Amino acid sequence: MKPMREFFYSMWQIVEIVIIAAATVFLIRAFIVQPFLVSGSSMFSTYVDGDYVLVDELTYKFKEPSRGDVIVFRYPLKPSVFYIKRVMGLPSDHVVVKGGQVYINDKQVEETYLDKGITSNGDLDIVVKPGELYAFGDNRPHSYDSRFFGPVPFDNLIGLVNLRLLPVERAEIIRRPIYN
Numbered sequence: 001m002k003p004m005r006e007f008f009y010s011m012w013q014i015v016e017i018v019i020i021a022a023a024t025v026f027l028i029r030a031f032i033v034q035p036f037l038v039s040g041s042s043m044f045s046t047y048v049d050g051d052y053v054l055v056d057e058l059t060y061k062f063k064e065p066s067r068g069d070v071i072v073f074r075y076p077l078k079p080s081v082f083y084i085k086r087v088m089g090l091p092s093d094h095v096v097v098k099g100g101q102v103y104i105n106d107k108q109v110e111e112t113y114l115d116k117g118i119t120s121n122g123d124l125d126i127v128v129k130p131g132e133l134y135a136f137g138d139n140r141p142h143s144y145d146s147r148f149f150g151p152v153p154f155d156n157l158i159g160l161v162n163l164r165l166l167p168v169e170r171a172e173i174i175r176r177p178i179y180n
Contacts, residue, residue, distance in 0.1 A: 089134030
């Protein structure tokens, strides 16, 4: 009878480990970090179709977004759709797009992460309201973003993109750009 008891005890230990591991993965994914697969070309060449990134869901529970952060959010006009864009305008910022350039609070933004020759099409002149931000894609001519659909409410934020995992040759920790 002793070998049978040891077998069941060993099986119970395995089941316990699986339950604990599954619960841990669920909690981490639900509240801390979430994988996201980039689809489309709006962030090209910073992120390309098929890049696999991790989205930090915890940071914005303690602090507001910063200009230059790459974020994932629910599209304001259809919340079941997720977008990845770069934060440009923060609450109370005066955001102007004219002549292919972006100006924040009357200063032209130097965007070193944009590919050579990329300019910001469209005309925009707004002051960002509290609890909202403006987010643009890095591939401005091919990005449907706040220049067209308007502000992103903070409530729509999923989180901050901190890490690109795949493809392996492009894996990196994501750093926010420093603006002039």
